Amino acid sequence: MINLADRPKSKRVQLMATCLCDAFFDDVAKATVEVLEHAGCEVVFPENQTCCGQPAFNCGQWPAARTVMRHTAQVFAGDEPIIVPSGSCAAMMFHGSTLEFEGERDRAEIEQVGGRTWELGDYLVNGLGLSSWPGEFPAKIAFHRACHTRGTASGPAVLQLLQSIKGLEIVPFGEGEQCCGFGGTFSVSFPNVSTAMGELKLEHIRAAHPDFVVSGDMSCLMHLSGLAEREDRPIKTLHFAQILRDALHHRHGQATH
Amino acid sequence: MSAAREQILAAIQAALAPLPQRESRPVVPHGVADAQWLAGEADNAALFTKRATAAGTRVFASPGDCLSWLFENRAAEVYLPDSLRDVTARFAGIVDVVHEYSRAHVDEIDAALTPAAGAIAESGTIILTDESTPDRLAALAPWTHIAVVRKETIHRSIADALAALPDDPNVIWVTGPSKTADVEGILIQGVHGPGVQGCLLV
Amino acid sequence: MPCTIAMAKQLIDTYVAELPPTVQKAVHQSTAATTAKRYQLLGDDFADADALRKLAGSIRQHALEHLDTYLARAEESLTARGAKVHYAVTAEDACRAVTEILQAAGITKVVKSKSMVTEEIHLNDHLAKHGIESVESDLGEYIVQIDGDHPSHIVRPIIHKTRGDIARSFEREGLGDYNDDPETITRRARRFMRGKYLEAGAGITGANFVTADTGRLVLVTNEGNSRFCLAPAKVHIALVGIEKVVPSDSDLAVLLNLLGRSATGQQLTVYTEFINGPRRPDRPSGPEQMHVVFVDNRRTEVLASDCKEILRCIRCGACLNVCPVYRQASGHAYRSVYPGPVGAVLSPLLAGDKFQELADLPKASSLCGACNEVCPVDIPIPDLLLRLRHRAHEEHVPSPGTPPMAGFAILGSHPLVWRSAMTFGAAKDYLPLDKMPVPYLGSWLKTRTLPKWRGGKFRAWMKSRQHS
Numbered sequence: 001m002i003n004l005a006d007r008p009k010s011k012r013v014q015l016m017a018t019c020l021c022d023a024f025f026d027d028v029a030k031a032t033v034e035v036l037e038h039a040g041c042e043v044v045f046p047e048n049q050t051c052c053g054q055p056a057f058n059c060g061q062w063p064a065a066r067t068v069m070r071h072t073a074q075v076f077a078g079d080e081p082i083i084v085p086s087g088s089c090a091a092m093m094f095h096g097s098t099l100e101f102e103g104e105r106d107r108a109e110i111e112q113v114g115g116r117t118w119e120l121g122d123y124l125v126n127g128l129g130l131s132s133w134p135g136e137f138p139a140k141i142a143f144h145r146a147c148h149t150r151g152t153a154s155g156p157a158v159l160q161l162l163q164s165i166k167g168l169e170i171v172p173f174g175e176g177e178q179c180c181g182f183g184g185t186f187s188v189s190f191p192n193v194s195t196a197m198g199e200l201k202l203e204h205i206r207a208a209h210p211d212f213v214v215s216g217d218m219s220c221l222m223h224l225s226g227l228a229e230r231e232d233r234p235i236k237t238l239h240f241a242q243i244l245r246d247a248l249h250h251r252h253g254q255a256t257h
Numbered sequence: 258m259s260a261a262r263e264q265i266l267a268a269i270q271a272a273l274a275p276l277p278q279r280e281s282r283p284v285v286p287h288g289v290a291d292a293q294w295l296a297g298e299a300d301n302a303a304l305f306t307k308r309a310t311a312a313g314t315r316v317f318a319s320p321g322d323c324l325s326w327l328f329e330n331r332a333a334e335v336y337l338p339d340s341l342r343d344v345t346a347r348f349a350g351i352v353d354v355v356h357e358y359s360r361a362h363v364d365e366i367d368a369a370l371t372p373a374a375g376a377i378a379e380s381g382t383i384i385l386t387d388e389s390t391p392d393r394l395a396a397l398a399p400w401t402h403i404a405v406v407r408k409e410t411i412h413r414s415i416a417d418a419l420a421a422l423p424d425d426p427n428v429i430w431v432t433g434p435s436k437t438a439d440v441e442g443i444l445i446q447g448v449h450g451p452g453v454q455g456c457l458l459v
Numbered sequence: 460m461p462c463t464i465a466m467a468k469q470l471i472d473t474y475v476a477e478l479p480p481t482v483q484k485a486v487h488q489s490t491a492a493t494t495a496k497r498y499q500l501l502g503d504d505f506a507d508a509d510a511l512r513k514l515a516g517s518i519r520q521h522a523l524e525h526l527d528t529y530l531a532r533a534e535e536s537l538t539a540r541g542a543k544v545h546y547a548v549t550a551e552d553a554c555r556a557v558t559e560i561l562q563a564a565g566i567t568k569v570v571k572s573k574s575m576v577t578e579e580i581h582l583n584d585h586l587a588k589h590g591i592e593s594v595e596s597d598l599g600e601y602i603v604q605i606d607g608d609h610p611s612h613i614v615r616p617i618i619h620k621t622r623g624d625i626a627r628s629f630e631r632e633g634l635g636d637y638n639d640d641p642e643t644i645t646r647r648a649r650r651f652m653r654g655k656y657l658e659a660g661a662g663i664t665g666a667n668f669v670t671a672d673t674g675r676l677v678l679v680t681n682e683g684n685s686r687f688c689l690a691p692a693k694v695h696i697a698l699v700g701i702e703k704v705v706p707s708d709s710d711l712a713v714l715l716n717l718l719g720r721s722a723t724g725q726q727l728t729v730y731t732e733f734i735n736g737p738r739r740p741d742r743p744s745g746p747e748q749m750h751v752v753f754v755d756n757r758r759t760e761v762l763a764s765d766c767k768e769i770l771r772c773i774r775c776g777a778c779l780n781v782c783p784v785y786r787q788a789s790g791h792a793y794r795s796v797y798p799g800p801v802g803a804v805l806s807p808l809l810a811g812d813k814f815q816e817l818a819d820l821p822k823a824s825s826l827c828g829a830c831n832e833v834c835p836v837d838i839p840i841p842d843l844l845l846r847l848r849h850r851a852h853e854e855h856v857p858s859p860g861t862p863p864m865a866g867f868a869i870l871g872s873h874p875l876v877w878r879s880a881m882t883f884g885a886a887k888d889y890l891p892l893d894k895m896p897v898p899y900l901g902s903w904l905k906t907r908t909l910p911k912w913r914g915g916k917f918r919a920w921m922k923s924r925q926h927s
Binding site for chain 3: 017021022023024025026029030033045047048049050051053055056057058059060061062063064065067068070071072075096099100147148150151175177178179181182183184185186187188189190191192193194195196197198200222223225226227229230
């Protein structure tokens with residue numbers, strides 16, 4: 001069993017960039033590195049990393065998922081904290097893996113890796129002890145808390161940092177706790193439901209007129225901005241790591257999605 | 258039939274046998290589910306009145322109030338059991354009173370008073386039992402039911418009332434008048450139970 | 460944009476596409492309002508509602524993991540107080556037990572209080588075949604019955620119907636001319652049911668809980684219909700799923716304080732009844748006979764499975780109300796007695812060897828976890844959905860729209876192949892993707908664009924930093 005309270009907190013960390021950032025959102029991974037370095041970390045990037053295996057896990061194809069996770073566990077061997085700019089991938093590492101490795105001989109090895117994994121915001125506040133973030137970023141943002149951070153310290157941690165940034169205004173919007181509709185392969189196997197959920201979310205967000213839609217998970221933002229762009233009413237999205245980085249440089253969201 | 262019993266119990270045992278350990282009985286401190294505002298409420302009768310009223314129960318502080326209300330609302334026939342004579346002696350001169358209740362009266366009797374077995378302050382609940390109620394139908398069928406609650410029988414909390422559940426086959430906790438929101442979520446009072454729930458505190 | 464790919468569709472996804480917007484709106488409005496009330500009340504009344512939910516979860520889990528002890532004790536407690544206890548392994552056994560009791564007492568008319576387990580076993584159909592009239596007394600269930608419909612929510616059975624629908628049904632049923640005023644509808648139901656209660660020989664109920672120590676069946680309603688089922692009738696038959704047992708009256712303090720708040724945003728429902736025996740001989744009203752039928756109907760199989768936590772469920776409906784998929788789909792989309800998140804786990808499991816027919820239910824979820832957050836007994840529903848997806852895969856149940864992951868496993872465990880894919884994936888931006896026969900891509904692109912491919916860029920940046 002993994003106890004999140006026992007996770008290591010050293011300044012030398014391993015970065016899991018996530019397959020989505022690897023493929024589509026390099027600037028988010030870059031911002032993550034810069035943010036961690038600003039916080040005093042030495043960031044190691046194991047280059048043989050691929051994916052946490054969540055897509056296969058969510059489909060119930062657990063043998064395939066375990067194959068990928070075993071590779072990932074090998075790649076991230078060690079004792080350092082593993083930092084990931086995604087609540088969903090972090091949850092896969094420290095929760096999903098315990099389910100898919102029940103009864104497997106190497107469960108303990110897998111849990112050793114999962115038991116060192118932190119979502120980025122959670123790490124900054126609860127691992128490194130930061131309570132605020134310097135710089136400024138004058139803008140109105142809508143903050144979408146991704147569902148896989150439910151019940152974790154990530155949501156409050158990210159909000160705490162964002163709220164401390166000079167000039168940043170977080171605007172509330174309706175039904176904020178409801179899922180955006182991405183859900184991984186759900187988005188393609190249940191496209192009507194997924195799209196309806198996303199459009200409902202966009203309607204609520206638009207009513208608040210934010211400059212940017214911000215989250216700790218690019219999967220949600222990819223889904224929402226994909227929907228918005230398809231309807232020719234694009235939105236500007238940012239990962240909170242990009243806001244933290246841009247705040248340091250007094251630069252407002254030059255790279256958006 | 259007892260074969261079914263054996264089969265089910267055996268299936269349960271087989272289902273649970275592989276568990277390395279079983280969830281132990283959790284400690285449930287007595288007031289753990291009490292509403293947090295309960296601590297600040299000193300007077301059971303006052304809290305009961307407040308909560309019952311909030312639930313839609315009409316609380317009468319005296320037999321006189323109750324009688325006036327019955328008179329003003331032109332209650333056609335009011336059932337008063339003999340056991341409530343001490344409380345309702347004056348009623349007979351002002352409203353039409355009957356002292357018997359039976360199934361035949363279901364459509365005729367408009368209002369009924371019956372003794373309650375107790376009450377709960379935390380939720381404004383009236384407690385009825387078979388022992389305290391002359392006829393289940395009398396407390397249920399009339400449009401108006403008024404339960405007579407003796408103040409010293411008011412329990413402070415839901416947990417207290419559960420700890421004091423009597424040895425009675427039919428204990429009913431009544432919290433307000435009967436209602437439904439089945440039609441488009443619109444709240445309507447008076448479905449199968451009383452449309453007016455009253456409580457006379459004595 | 461027309462989808463150029465012919466592809467098998469998930470049933471629930473199709474249902475959502477075809478659901479009339481009026482129904483969807485009614486369901487959304489009602490569920491969102493109840494969710495808000497629940498949240499408000501829990502916040503007002505408890506400093507730490509989550510701790511209470513977890514405690515309630517432990518109480519229920521403990522009861523399940525000692526079910527043989529507690530069930531036998533409940534039977535003893537009931538028998539000692541004059542009730543007769545029966546056990547039914549299958550749905551048919553349960554129906555048969557009920558008809559035998561009624562036939563022995565010469566009863567041909569019964570009134571019923573709402574009970575999901577009686578829906579599971581199709582009790583009314585069975586009674587009708589044996590010449591026994593069974594009338595649903597709960598207003599919503601009565602309307603479902605006269606419409607030949609099915610409930611679409613476990614607490615609010617006609618959440619999908621308008622007042623106009625109901626008015627038409629009442630007129631058709633002879634309860635009066637068309638009148639869609641909710642108060643009139645309710646008064647008519649009251650008047651009509653009175654007659655039924657008084658002429659019925661038996662009242663049939665379910666139970667929300669049964670306490671082992673004192674054999675108390677706990678019934679919670681707002682309408683008073685279960686009270687009326689148990690006043691004039693001679694016989695009471697209660698059908699109770701075996702999993703409903705809790706150890707003692709004191710456990711109810713936690714459970715009852717959470718049930719009403721979770722289900723309807725009420726501290727307590729209007730009526731909470733504790734019934735553990737027939738009436739005493741000196742009482743004029745109340746059943747002379749009380750029968751309790753403990754129903755298995757595959758619950759022991761669920762108890763043996765890796766999804767046993769679902770049996771903690773106390774049928775509050777909070778998970779339905781908060782679920783974004785339920786809000787889009789409504790209950791009938793789930794094609795089973797239990798819809799929503801609880802149904803997505805319970806229905807395929809209770810289907811036994813027909814698991815495959817409902818194996819799509821656990822997939823109709825984004826795994827958002829809102830259901831677990833609101834569950835008064837802390838059931839880890841997303842974990843259970845994942846386990847059922849795994850089971851469906853192991854049993855080779857076809858899954859339309861779900862990408863096969865064999866290729867992904869190779870990509871994800873071979874870093875050189877992965878890095879090549881990152882480089883070559885750039886081709887994506889030069890291909891007419893929406894015209895290509897890649898089903899999953901088509902499904903995405905129908906309503907969404909994809910971002911530009913940036914594979915390899917971060918790695919190159921990281922590498923260049925390390926060298927400087």
